[in-house]
Amino acid sequence: MPDTNPTACLLVIGNEVLSGRTQDANIRFLATHLGELGIPLREVRVIPDVPQTIIETVNAVRAKFTYVFTTGGIGPTHDDITSECIAAAFGVPWEPHPEAWARMEASYRPGEFNAARQRMATMPRGASLIDNALSVAPGFQIGNVYVMAGVPRVMQSMFAWLAPKLQGGPKIQSRAVHAIGLPEGLVAEGLAAIQARYPGLDLGSYPFYRPTGNGVALVAKGPDGAAAEAAIAEVTALITSLNRTPIQGEPAD
Amino acid sequence: MPDTNPTACLLVIGNEVLSGRTQDANIRFLATHLGELGIPLREVRVIPDVPQTIIETVNAVRAKFTYVFTTGGIGPTHDDITSECIAAAFGVPWEPHPEAWARMEASYRPGEFNAARQRMATMPRGASLIDNALSVAPGFQIGNVYVMAGVPRVMQSMFAWLAPKLQGGPKIQSRAVHAIGLPEGLVAEGLAAIQARYPGLDLGSYPFYRPTGNGVALVAKGPDGAAAEAAIAEVTALITSLNRTPIQGEPAD
Numbered sequence: 001m002p003d004t005n006p007t008a009c010l011l012v013i014g015n016e017v018l019s020g021r022t023q024d025a026n027i028r029f030l031a032t033h034l035g036e037l038g039i040p041l042r043e044v045r046v047i048p049d050v051p052q053t054i055i056e057t058v059n060a061v062r063a064k065f066t067y068v069f070t071t072g073g074i075g076p077t078h079d080d081i082t083s084e085c086i087a088a089a090f091g092v093p094w095e096p097h098p099e100a101w102a103r104m105e106a107s108y109r110p111g112e113f114n115a116a117r118q119r120m121a122t123m124p125r126g127a128s129l130i131d132n133a134l135s136v137a138p139g140f141q142i143g144n145v146y147v148m149a150g151v152p153r154v155m156q157s158m159f160a161w162l163a164p165k166l167q168g169g170p171k172i173q174s175r176a177v178h179a180i181g182l183p184e185g186l187v188a189e190g191l192a193a194i195q196a197r198y199p200g201l202d203l204g205s206y207p208f209y210r211p212t213g214n215g216v217a218l219v220a221k222g223p224d225g226a227a228a229e230a231a232i233a234e235v236t237a238l239i240t241s242l243n244r245t246p247i248q249g250e251p252a253d
Numbered sequence: 254m255p256d257t258n259p260t261a262c263l264l265v266i267g268n269e270v271l272s273g274r275t276q277d278a279n280i281r282f283l284a285t286h287l288g289e290l291g292i293p294l295r296e297v298r299v300i301p302d303v304p305q306t307i308i309e310t311v312n313a314v315r316a317k318f319t320y321v322f323t324t325g326g327i328g329p330t331h332d333d334i335t336s337e338c339i340a341a342a343f344g345v346p347w348e349p350h351p352e353a354w355a356r357m358e359a360s361y362r363p364g365e366f367n368a369a370r371q372r373m374a375t376m377p378r379g380a381s382l383i384d385n386a387l388s389v390a391p392g393f394q395i396g397n398v399y400v401m402a403g404v405p406r407v408m409q410s411m412f413a414w415l416a417p418k419l420q421g422g423p424k425i426q427s428r429a430v431h432a433i434g435l436p437e438g439l440v441a442e443g444l445a446a447i448q449a450r451y452p453g454l455d456l457g458s459y460p461f462y463r464p465t466g467n468g469v470a471l472v473a474k475g476p477d478g479a480a481a482e483a484a485i486a487e488v489t490a491l492i493t494s495l496n497r498t499p500i501q502g503e504p505a506d
Contacts, residue, residue, distance in 0.1 A: 017297075021472065043271070045298050053296075186367075189368065202302075203332070
């Protein structure tokens with residue numbers, strides 16, 4: 001599927017995903033919701049809390065994708081270094097953001113807005129705030145980079161605030177059919193022929209292994225819903241020709 | 254934590270993770286098991302089934318990390334293009350692998366080892382097979398790149414076969430303490446001072462939000478278990494000094 005839509009890249013920043021301590025929950029959420037906005041996610045990188053890695057990665061991907069989203073590393077502790085690394089990537093000072101500072105200062109009792117918390121109100125010069133309903137500490141945007149929290153429910157709240165402000169293309173449409181007992185090796189040839197007739201779609205084949213039976217889910221995705229519908233009709237006929245029973249939609253979990 | 258151990262990068266290859274259709278289950282498994290082998294996972298990239306992207310990414314990361322693992326894209330369908338892309342990345346022919354071919358041919362009834370299935374026995378010249386207990390189709394290794402299936406239980410079976418053959422460093426040790434009702438903003442300053450005294454460790458701070466109470470988990474990781482132990486003892490004293498009760502280990506789920 002050629003990219004006519006704007007594209008997105010996600011940077012998951014944090015040692016905890018790379019060490020296996022944390023099961024990432026942000027990739028799938030953002031993949032799904034960005035797809036609904038017509039901004040397909042085209043790459044994810046999970047990187048550690050290492051300044052040079054963050055700076056180089058941000059600069060590589062912001063030149064390549066329409067939107068870059070980051071999650072993680074914007075809290076108050078020594079390992080939360082995303083914000084200063086983004087400033088370094090953009091070559092701008094990292095300084096108190098007046099609005100974030102005022103909001104956060106007001107939310108703590110006198111004396112409790114300490115140096116660690118002040119770091120959360122310190123941002124690259126020129127950043128705009130990304131609000132959320134759960135915490136007073138905001139994310140921020142600079143250029144095409146959107147910096148969000150790593151805690152899933154805070155990230156989701158930030159994304160809900162952000163989503164109406166993003167410029168998407170046509171929503172990515174998805175149609176699917178599946179068949180129990182159909183090996184991929186039997187359907188592959190016919191499927192490739194259908195894919196060749198629909199260059200504007202991604203036609204995917206996903207084997208599944210379930211107590212109710214193994215089989216394959218065949219999925220057409222693209223901005224043109226009618227094309228996805230037509231391709232899946234052809235896949236359905238292909239399944240029938242292989243003496244299996246096509247079942248519309250995704251397999252039930 | 255400076256890298257004295259060998260390092261790993263994981264490439265998750267497949268549109269299905271980027272579209273949100275599939276919740277990735279391979280990152281955490283490999284992160285955990287590679288850590289136990291003393292081969293810390295230092296980067297993950299999730300990339301689509303696009304030849305140029307796969308080829309460029311493989312060449313970028315194989316130059317940078319000791320080990321590169323890939324998951325996904327080695328089945329029989331048109332979107333399974335990992336194998337030929339790895340051949341292109343290494344600049345070697347993509348050709349029938351005699352042993353894989355013989356094994357697979359023998360496992361099908363006459364006439365059923367069709368062109369699609371033959372693709373799964375076609376590999377970069379010079380590849381060594383990676384076996385698994387679940388399917389006759391093998392993964393393979395070429396140079397420092399290890400190509401595995403995307404289906405988690407097949408990948409895990411391949412990794413079990415592979416693990417004893419990998420050269421790791423000292424196992425990454427992990428010690429943790431947590432405290433209910435302790436905001437990160439209070440513990441941050443003391444924590445940074447402890448991190449500064451243990452440059453060979455990664456000291457991480459991970460807030461949690463649970464029905465039993467919010468708090469923070471503080472985790473020390475590194476090849477030196479005694480250092481991790483000592484650092485967590487200091488963190489424990491820090492928690493006590495902040496009038497919270499330290500609880501050894503990770504918070505219960």
